[in-house]
Amino acid sequence: MIFREATRQDLPAVLALLADEESVLDPASIVVGEAHERAFAAITADPRNEMLVLTDEAYDPDGTGAGAGTGGVVLGCLQLTYIPGLGQNGLERALVEAVRIRADRRSAGLGAELMRLAAERARERGCGLVQLTSSKRRTAAHRFYERLGFARSHEGFKLPLAP
Template structure:
C-alpha cells in the first residue's frame, strides 16, 4: 500500500469514491466538471489543505494500473484555542466498497493522524452524517469521541 498526496491524475478515482459509498464506481465513468477542477487546483495550491490517497501501489506511485483504495481531505486550521495549536479537520473519508473490512480505513486514519501530529496539530476533528451509523462506530473504535454537536447552514448562491 502507498499513502500519498493525490495528484490531478487521481481526481477521477477520488470522485468515484465520493460518488457512491455503497458500490464501486468506475473512475472512467466519472464526469469531472469545471468546479471539480477549480476545487482540486485550489486544494493543491493551499498549504493548509491536502487530499490524501491510499493506493494498492501497482506500478509504483501514480503508475498505470494503480488503484486508489481510499481517500480523505485534511485541512489544517490555525486557532487560538488549544494553546494556539493547529487542528486538523478530516473530510470526505472513503474506502472502496469492495475493500472494506480489511483495516484499510483504520490505516488511512492512522496515517492522517500521524501527518497531523508531525505538523504540530493538537487534535483531529471530523463530522459525519447522522445516518452513517457504521462510520460512527468505526471512528469510535479509533478513539474519536462524540464531544460536540455539529451544525450546518447551506447557503444559497
C-alpha cells in the same frame, strides 16, 4: 499500500469514491466538471489543505502507465485541512473530511490505516487535535470512528448558503 497526496490523475477515482459509498464505480465513468477542477486546484494550491489517497503498491509515480489496469488503484481518500486557532493554547488542529474506502475493500483494516496515517501526518505538522464531522445517516462510519478512539464531543450545525 502507498499513502500520498492526490494528483490530478487521481481525481476521477476520488470522485467515484465520494459519489457512491456502497458501490465501486469505474473512475472512467466519472465526469470531472469544471467545479471539481477548480476545487481540486484550490486544495492542492493551499498549504493548509491536502487531498490524500491510499493506493495499492503498483502506484505509477512517473506516469508511464507501467502496469496499467493492474495497479495504482485508489483504495481510499480523505481531505485534511489544517486550522490555526487560539483555543487550546494556540494549537493547530486537523480537520478530516471526505473519508472513503472502496466498498469492495472495506473490513480489511484499510480505513483504520488511512486514519492512522492521517493522524500521524497531522501530529508531524504539530497539530494537537484531529477532528471530523460525519453525516448522522452514516452510523457504520460513526462506529468505525469510535473504535479508533474518536469521541462524540460536539454537536454539529450547518447552514446552506444559496448561490
